[in-house]
Structure formats: C-alpha cells, structure tokens
Amino acid sequence: MISMTLEEIASVLSGRLALRGDAAATDVVDGYVETDSREIEAGGIFVAKPGETTDGHNFVGVAAERGARLAIVEHEVDEEISQVVVADAVTALGALAAHVVAAVRDRGALRVVGITGSNGKTTTKNLLAAILAPRGETVAPKNSFNNAVGAPTTMLRVTARTEFLVSEMGASGRGQIARLVAMATPDIGVVLKVGLAHAGGFGGIESTFAEKSAMVTTLPSTAVAVLNRDDERVAAMADLTAARVVWFGLDGTADVRATDVEADRTGTRFTVTLPSGESRPVHFKVLGEHHVSNALAAVAVATELGVPIDEIVERLETVTRAERWRMEVLGGRDDVTIINDAYNASPDSMAAALKTLALVTPPDGRRVAVLGTMAELGELAGDEHDRIGLLAVRLRVDRLVVVGRDARRLHISAINEGSWDGESVFVETADEAFAYLEGELRSGDTVLVKSSNSAGLRHLGDRLGELFSW
Known part of the structure; x- marks a missing residue:
C-alpha cells in the first residue's frame, strides 16, 4: 500500500481514530491490508470483518501480535493496537481501496484492467499478469480474490511504482460489480462470458447479463471495452458503453481472433491474429479449447497496452496451467x-x-x-x-x-x-x-x-x- 498516516486513513474512512500505547496520529503505515489475521505481516493493517461463522474482532489481538500497526473495526477492542472505528468494515475496506488507487493514478502511470465474466476470470487474470509482469510492477489477485473483500484487498497492494493493476471483478448477487468498478474504474474493461454461474443469486440469465454489463456501462469514452464476439450477450454490451470496443474470439470478424485450433493432452495450438494483421502460431499449454478465448482476451488487453506480439506469445507459452485445480x-x-x-x-x-x-x-x-x-x-x-x-x-x-x-x-x-x-x-x-x-x-x-x-x-x-x- 502507499504510505498513509493513521489520521489520513481515519479521515478517508470517516472513522474515529483510537490510538493505543505510544502511537501518534502522524505515524505512517504502508503494509499490506488483510482480513485474515493469519496473513498479517509486520506493519500491516487488519480489517476486523464480521463473518458468517466468526467475527474478525475476535482476532484483533492475534493481528497485533503478528505485527499489525492498525486495525479497522466496527467497535473498539481492548487490545494494544491503534484502531479506526467505522460503521461498516467491508465498506471501509472498499473506500480505502478507492482512495489508494485514485492517489496512485494521480501520481503516476497506473493502468487498471477490470475483468468479469461467468467463467474464465482467473485464467485470464493469470495470463495477463504473466504477460505484463516483465514490463513493470503488476498487481493481480491471489487465487480468485474477486468479491467485495478480495478485490479491494488486491487493489490495496498497489504502490507508487505500480504500473498495472489487474482486477478480477466477480459477483454472486446484484450490484456487486458496479461497486467494484466504482472503486477502480478500469482503463480497459473485459467481459468474457455471460452464463449461469451464480444464477441463483442473480435470478436468471437476463439478470446475470445486467450485472456483468456494469463492467462497461460506466466506462468513459477514453476507455476500452474488450468484449467476446462469440458470446451474443457479451456482444450486445457494445451498445451499452461509451468506450471504444475491441472484439476477441473465434469469430472471423473479431479484432483479435484465433484460427487453426487443435487440442490434445499437451494443450492447444492455434494461430492468433491482431487488428494490425500480424499473426503468430501459439502452443498454449493450458488444457482445453475453451481457454483459447481467455488467452485471446489477454492478448487483446496486452496489445492495447503496447506489448509486442512476439513478447505476448512468448509469455503465453510459458504458462502451463490456468490456476491450481483448474484444468x-x-x-x-x-x-x-x-x-x-x-x-x-x-x-x-x-x-x-x-x-x-x-x-x-x-x-x-x-x-x-x-x-x-x-x-x-x-x-x-x-x-x-x-x-x-x-x-x-x-x-x-x-x-x-x-x-x-x-x-x-x-x-x-x-x-x-x-x-x-x-x-x-x-x-x-x-x-x-x-x-x-x-x-x-x-x-x-x-x-x-x-x-x-x-x-x-x-x-x-x-x-x-x-x-x-x-
């Protein structure tokens, strides 16, 4: 995280600062922000999130023992650690993330990529991170950190040196993607697929469409919407955004497309073609033809960010699995x-x-x-x-x-x-x-x-x- 004083954090969160020990309001913290006390590192911030089976407030002391400098809480806890008391810890986490991302954007050249879709978010995120990391400091989620807690926790890992933030934006209910987009409005918004994942929470496929389309409906005209040409519901989102649209897919009209797709136990081979007309053969070691679409989405984003095609292909071919336990x-x-x-x-x-x-x-x-x-x-x-x-x-x-x-x-x-x-x-x-x-x-x-x-x-x-x- 960027360096902030305790009083600055309290001000951003509209919270009350309760100092402990010899701490001063002007003390600076810049460690990672965590909601799991077991993940706390020295200098970090612990968010005491109430849970379904337990309450984060019960672990404030553990976080302090592990070296946390600050706890964000919904009520004061009798532990030797300074605390910012807020009305809602998860809301505060999102507000802090939004502030930090905006501050880094103002100071430097941070580019934000948001990825959503019923399937493929984690694979696409991993592929894109593999392509971008050699070019500059890249922050991307651990595992599938893409909800109201995981996404802002990832956003809070950006520093003044971060060039790329790749954010998964998932949802299991209505309105969640819109809230995540508001925390870090993407420069490039990606929609992979509209399917039945979490359909029980959305209430059907049309509600799922409405939720996923929140990725692109608020993008400014200076942004880019990277959309799946092969999915008719995603394709319909082109009419809902002011952003410039870049298409990916197997469809022959896609800007970034794959042809000559062949799959076996060693992965998938295909030829990728860019809007410029450049094309290259790819031996993609991630198993499954359906992951070709995710690879094309990553290629489209990387191309928009100025990565040459040979570098993109080289990095794609180093990835051997989508993620732990995924193909x-x-x-x-x-x-x-x-x-x-x-x-x-x-x-x-x-x-x-x-x-x-x-x-x-x-x-x-x-x-x-x-x-x-x-x-x-x-x-x-x-x-x-x-x-x-x-x-x-x-x-x-x-x-x-x-x-x-x-x-x-x-x-x-x-x-x-x-x-x-x-x-x-x-x-x-x-x-x-x-x-x-x-x-x-x-x-x-x-x-x-x-x-x-x-x-x-x-x-x-x-x-x-x-x-x-x-």
Whole structure:
C-alpha cells in the first residue's frame, strides 16, 4: 500500500481514530491490508470483518501480535493496537481501496484492467499478469480474490511504482460489480462470458447479463471495452458503453481472433491474429479449447497496452496451467492422465470440460468423468444437472462417477438417457470415489475431475494425481 498516516486513513474512512500505547496520529503505515489475521505481516493493517461463522474482532489481538500497526473495526477492542472505528468494515475496506488507487493514478502511470465474466476470470487474470509482469510492477489477485473483500484487498497492494493493476471483478448477487468498478474504474474493461454461474443469486440469465454489463456501462469514452464476439450477450454490451470496443474470439470478424485450433493432452495450438494483421502460431499449454478465448482476451488487453506480439506469445507459452485445480494435468504413470478442474463449476464450464475430455482422450483410451455438484444455481440446479448428465452420454464418456447427493440427479439423468449398463456409478463421498477408481482405472485412461469448490473434489483429483505420478 502507499504510505498513509493513521489520521489520513481515519479521515478517508470517516472513522474515529483510537490510538493505543505510544502511537501518534502522524505515524505512517504502508503494509499490506488483510482480513485474515493469519496473513498479517509486520506493519500491516487488519480489517476486523464480521463473518458468517466468526467475527474478525475476535482476532484483533492475534493481528497485533503478528505485527499489525492498525486495525479497522466496527467497535473498539481492548487490545494494544491503534484502531479506526467505522460503521461498516467491508465498506471501509472498499473506500480505502478507492482512495489508494485514485492517489496512485494521480501520481503516476497506473493502468487498471477490470475483468468479469461467468467463467474464465482467473485464467485470464493469470495470463495477463504473466504477460505484463516483465514490463513493470503488476498487481493481480491471489487465487480468485474477486468479491467485495478480495478485490479491494488486491487493489490495496498497489504502490507508487505500480504500473498495472489487474482486477478480477466477480459477483454472486446484484450490484456487486458496479461497486467494484466504482472503486477502480478500469482503463480497459473485459467481459468474457455471460452464463449461469451464480444464477441463483442473480435470478436468471437476463439478470446475470445486467450485472456483468456494469463492467462497461460506466466506462468513459477514453476507455476500452474488450468484449467476446462469440458470446451474443457479451456482444450486445457494445451498445451499452461509451468506450471504444475491441472484439476477441473465434469469430472471423473479431479484432483479435484465433484460427487453426487443435487440442490434445499437451494443450492447444492455434494461430492468433491482431487488428494490425500480424499473426503468430501459439502452443498454449493450458488444457482445453475453451481457454483459447481467455488467452485471446489477454492478448487483446496486452496489445492495447503496447506489448509486442512476439513478447505476448512468448509469455503465453510459458504458462502451463490456468490456476491450481483448474484444468491442471496430473499423473502420467501407466499412461493415466488426471485433469483436475474441481475448483469451480458452472453449467458452461462443466460442458466445456467434458468436451475437452472427449477431445483430448486418445482413440484407444477411455474417457472417465468424475463429477460433483454445480453450486449456486438456485431453481435451475435440477435442469442443469440433467443437461450435464445427458451431455456425458452424448459425448460417449466411458465411465461416469458422480459424487455426492447434490449431484445425484446427474447420475440418474445419464442412466435414463443411455442404454448403459454400469457405466455410471454414484457414490456418496470422495473417499468412496477414490476407492472405486483405484481399482477401476487402467492404462490409457484420461480422467476429468470436475465440481464446484464446495464439493471438495479438488482434493480427490490431487489424490488421483499422486496415485499415478511417476
């Protein structure tokens, strides 16, 4: 974070400063801002956020012991650490982030990139950070820090030297993206896809469209909206923004487009073409054709930021996985490949992962899908699990292992759709799935493990990867 005095922070937050010990209002802090006391480093700021199961105020003392210089609280805590008392800690976190980003922009050449979409945000963020980091100090989220807490926490990592802030802007309910955009209005706003992820929180696909479009509706005419030409709902956002539009996609009319796309177990090969007409072959090691779209979005942004095409391609080809537990290729022993993609799941990403499984499995190998629930779909959950069960049959998945009661409907739909005889197996737990697969898998199998994070199948994927590691 940039250097600020305690009294400056209190003023920005319209809070009351309560000093402790020998601290003075003019004392300067510039450490990282955290909402988890376990992540606090010396000189940092701890935000005591009330939670669903615990209260951050209970950990103010722990944060102080770890070296925090200041706590942002909703009520004073009897601990030896100076505190700024505010009405709402999460709101205060956002206000501090907005102030810091604006201050750095005023002082230097900070460029802000905002990324949203129902799928692909984390992958695109990681690709873009890999491209930009060699050119200047780049701040990007850890993991999937893209909500009302994670996004401002990332923004607060900018310093006076930061040149690029890459911000994921996600939402599980209405109005959240607009609030994040207001904290750090992007110079380049990216919309990847409008799908059914978190549809239960939005109330349907049209509400999801309205939420995602907040990324571009408030952009000024000096900004750039990078939009997916292949998604009709994202394409419709061109009429909602004053910003200059740059298209990416497989569509032949896209400004940044991919052709000659071929995928196998080693990744995806394609040719990328820029608005200038320049084109280059790319061997993109992140598995799955659907990640080509994310790569194109990153290329479009990097091109707008002045990165030459050869440098972009070189950096893209160094990235070997989208993120931990996202199309992560494991195993290899006995020619058994594990694709661990169980960090998140929506109907779109589940379908894309199954299609990738079908595409990359060798002709003489078996397609094995280990699937768990897709969470946060609300009243759409039943129909969408049905649809994935039918898709698994139509893609000729050889073995389907469905894990957990919340996903059982997927198993039933697969059985009802196909003339199968034991190809679909239902188990209650990940341990049962591991025991079954340990005896079932054989040479040549390609295994997809896919579910929402809440199902915990990412750990099953790791166990399978370790079982078949060299």
